[in-house]
Amino acid sequence: MKKKESNSNASFEGTVNNGKLSMVVGGRLDAAGVTALWPKARGLLETKRLAAIELDGAGVDYADGAGAALLVHVRQVARRLKIPVEFNGLGADIQEMLDLYPAEKLSEIAEPAPKNGRDLVEGIGEAFCDAIRGVKDHVAFMGELFVGLLQAIVHPRGMRAKDFFLVIEASGPKALPIIAMLGFLVGLILAFQGAVLMKQFGAEIYIADFVGKSVARELGPLITAIIVAGRTGSAFAAEIGTMKVNEEIDAFTTMGLDPVRFLVIPRVTAATLMTPLLAVITNVFGMMGGAVVMMSLGFPLVTYVNRILGSVTAADYLGGLSKSIIFGLLISGAGCLCGLRTGEGASAVGNSATRAVVSSIIMIVIADGLFAVLFYYLGI
Amino acid sequence: MSGETIITVEGFTARYGERLVLDDLSFTVKRGEVFVILGGSGCGKSTLLKHMIGLYHPFAGDIRVGDASVVSTTGAERDALIRRFGVMYQSGALFGSMTLLENVCLPLEEFTSLNKAARELIAKMKLSLVGLAEFAHLMPSEISGGMKKRAAIARAMALDPEILFLDEPSAGLDPITAAELDELIIQLARALKITFVIVTHELPSIYKIADRVIMLDARAKKIIAEGDPATLRDTHEDQWVRDFFNRKSQATGTTGEDDE
Structure with a gap:
């Protein structure tokens, strides 16, 4: 300057x-x-x-x-x-x-105390305690959520239908274009990379097996989950966070209405139902992406489809979809929790939205790892 | 005024982490009176209010409504207790995704088995009480700040509570709207025998509405004055209290720093 x-x-x-x-x-x-x-x-x-x-x-x-x-x-x-x-x-x-x-x-303006080595140690200790508290919070919230979900299943009439359908619309159909585009591109890229490699062995036909299995088992659910985390999870956190800042959550509590039942349950159920449906779309478009590459290599479409039908088993497909149910639950739960734990002020809402996406993605990856181990032992 | 005690606060102490906010307060609120909590900015008025409605858990002490403790009751008993309160928050805290009518209907829908027509009629009656009947179908984002506060009072009254807690009802309103709100509070207290607990620092409205005030001090973290406002203004032994009620400033001494 x-x-x-x-x-x-x-x-x-x-x-x-x-x-x-x-x-x-x-x-x-x-x-x-x-x-x-x-x-x-x-x-x-x-x-x-x-x-x-x-x-x-x-x-x-x-x-x-x-x-x-x-x-x-x-x-x-x-x-x-x-x-x-x-x-x-x-x-x-x-x-x-x-x-x-x-x-x-x-002279009354207090000077901050001079920094010393203890600050660092204290800071580390505090951060550790905060992390532990955060985990404890999350577990407690998941328990509360589980009870709420059970109640919602037993008495579905207690849930606010209007909120539920609004969330269904926002997190489902409105996400279709981006889900379709991403699925298609990932399938295309995967097939193309495979084609370069497999051409050397004259094994291009196996691209179908490769694309079909990896999209159905891993990439479809994973990409869907990441999109849902970015679109829906952050939206939940920001929405509930703003309500918290505006004292609306307090208003629910003092009216004797449970914010979990009122705000969280409709959102979580809607997002959990929508995520596997979006994963279906991702799968379909991913395989279409693969088909484009295969056709450009001169294989007829019917060969590709037959190959996929032969290699992708029902267990592969349904295993992937069951994963995305869990992903949807984790993402929407984390989004709502971060929203409810929002602090004071406008920046707090942004922070909770960020935190929601970050913790969702971490949980998705961890859950995916656990699923891989589980499926391995189950022989799926 | 029957003189019967409805709220008892005993040895109440509040902390935010290390920072002591209020220290060992004790006072009572009588049924049917308009009770005002007063004090400079940052002295813990809203904190006290939020403890009284059971949102926060006090560091020490007890708050009882009738015989039930806001602090220690749980479960269904607590729900029943909370339902005796109506609360208006500083910002109104209307639910942004619902119209004013739906906002007022919500508690009726959740806690009564009235049919839809009856619920809506009650909600419209409450809205007309605060002068908002013709705005019933607007969303909270479409009305002004003063209207939001009035709508919030209508919502707080939906279930005919015994005690209405108002957090700064006239802050940020023009003098005429504020005066109308004061009139409304007096009318409601008189006609419906509602007990009001109001946090404010608008002196004109205090003289008009308050039966009794307590004054909190940011430094001492205690109640420094208790009584009816006119008496406090004329006879209280503390110069600062008299000056506060006379709206005099003092060259030395401040009440506190920023708002909570």
């Missing part, structure tokens, strides 16, 4: 005589002027063994907040060194402005 001292109209002269610092300040003490003056003044104020400070401000014709700060700084230094300070010739309006900042009030 350009330095602005060039256009300053302030003047400064200072001398130290027998420990007595005399300064003459004049001109316009605005931000530009003070920028130029401050280093000079500081140099003089740091002189050892000062006994008194005298400042002649007769030449000052204007001072704003920055000018006042310079004068106050001089006064504070004198106060700290316990030496007399005298301002002479200041204009009445400038003196009046200075009187707004009485010395004894400014």
